[in-house]
Amino acid sequence: MGATSVKERAVVSGGAGFIGSHLCEALLARGLSVLALDNFITGSRDNLAHLRGNPDLEFRQADVNHGVFIGGDVRYVLHFASPASPPQYDSNPIHTLKVGTVGTMNMLGLARAKKATFLLASTSEVYGDPLIHPQPESYWGNVNPIGPRGCYDEAKRCAEAYAMAYHRTHQVDTRIIRIFNTHGPRMQVSDGRAVPNFMAQAIRGEPITVYGDGSQTRSLCYVSDLVRGVLAVLDRGDEFPVNLGNPEEVTMLELAETIVLLAGSKSEIVHKELPIDDPKQRRPDITHARKLLGWEPEVRLEDGLGRTLEYFRSVLR
Ligand SMILES: NC(=O)c1ccc[n+]([C@@H]2O[C@H](COP(=O)([O-])OP(=O)(O)OC[C@H]3O[C@@H](n4cnc5c(N)ncnc54)[C@H](O)[C@@H]3O)[C@@H](O)[C@H]2O)c1
Known part of the structure; x- marks a missing residue:
């Protein structure tokens, strides 16, 4: 897999993961070239196997916690790298903290250097065990920082703070999506x-x-709906967080x-x-996504x- 075209380029961290691989596919379908980065801590080469041979997809095995050096222009930086399920972040708590903090900072640094739009895959976990139901973006959450989920929840909360800081300090064009439970192939x-x-x-x-x-x-969103939401946020979003999930x-x-x-x-x-x-309860309030993006789940x-x-x-x- 090697990129040879002069199309606009997107860099996707966690590109060999479940959502990342669907996103790479959708970005390629949009006519972008894609550089997927992954260290395979929870992802797999198999997730991109069906795209092998596509000249617009380049894959690089890389740990984004160790710095990201990329030549040439980049239009979008999408940071999806992170263990995402409780057993996975329980077995890799330090890595999870690093990829949300250091990894996010590295990807923001790349976006800043390339004058690219940055998108952070944050999570409904920033709301913790919510005291408000359903959860709107304005809710600050109820998170236990020292519990077993703390490494993931607090890393993502810190990642959001990083995105806002780069936006305010360096005027990076940033987006934050709070993904609720998503399922699908891969x-x-x-x-x-x-x-x-x-x-x-x-x-x-x-x-x-x-x-x-x-x-x-829980409320479960099908992956194609989520990916459609991610693209809508790239096109029409602003720096503030947007819930993406299915309110059913x-x-x-x-x-x-x-x-x-x-x-x-x-x-x-x-x-x-x-x-x-x-x-005990998880359900997105998607009023903001409906108004800002005209997006809602269809499946x-x-x-x-x-x-x-x-x-x-x-x-x-
Ligand atoms: N699936 C969901 O329901 C859900 C819900 C909320 C948020 N999210 C977020 O969406 C993103 C993708 O989740 P997913 O379900 O596809 O999980 P996944 O585990 O399938 O994908 C994550 C990918 O990131 C890679 N990765 C992890 N650390 C890395 C590093 N340091 N450098 C390079 N690659 C690294 C993994 O190998 C994997 O391929 C995550 O950031 C997750 O927090 C997912």
Whole structure:
């Protein structure tokens, strides 16, 4: 894979990850050339395999915590590198803190040097275990800095502060998106979040493990909707955070039942102890995204789950 064209170029950190790989695809479809950076801590070369041979995609194995040196022009810098699921940041807490802080600073430095637009993939985790429901961007959050999720939540909060500081101090054109739970093909089976867990268990006919009584809610966005939102933020966003997610809320028990049904599985639902600091409710208020970007999710929950399930069937076969 080598970039030979003179098209505008986007640099995507975490480009070999789940969302990053879909984003690379969407940027290429827009007529940009893409340089994807990844150190494979949670991503995989396989996620970009279908784009191999595309002359507009260049891949570089690189850890963005160690500095990012890139020649030539860059129009966009999109920082998606970071472990993203609780088991993954639990096993790499220092790396997670670094990629949110040092990694973000390095990517902002690149955007500043190239006069590029910078976009940060932040998260609904900045709201912690929210005391306000649904969560608007104006809510400052309820985060435990020393709990097991602190390394991720606080790194992302710091990343947002970095983006604002570079915007205010160096006039870098910055964007911040707060991503709520997203699912789709190329999520890792071992990711540890509800959708891959339930799907793998349903496909294998194993018991579906729901934490607690399953009354805690999440809202699930399909990846194509999210990526459409990312592009809209690049085009029409400003420096302030925008929630991107699906406001349709579902309890974990309902999700487990829906997946069992879609998979035609005979798996039973069993209950396990609730993890520490597991948020009880998560649902984006997307009023701002609707007004600013004219964006909202289009893929219905069951349709999206069906597509993700198809992917998991193909990799678990
Ligand atoms: N998937 C979601 O529901 C969700 C929700 C909120 C926020 N996000 C954010 O979106 C981004 C992508 O998440 P994802 O679900 O695709 O996770 P992912 O683990 O599939 O992708 C992250 C990628 O970043 C790479 N990476 C990590 N540290 C790196 C480093 N120092 N240098 C280079 N590459 C590095 C990983 O190898 C991986 O390929 C993350 O920043 C995450 O915090 C995701």
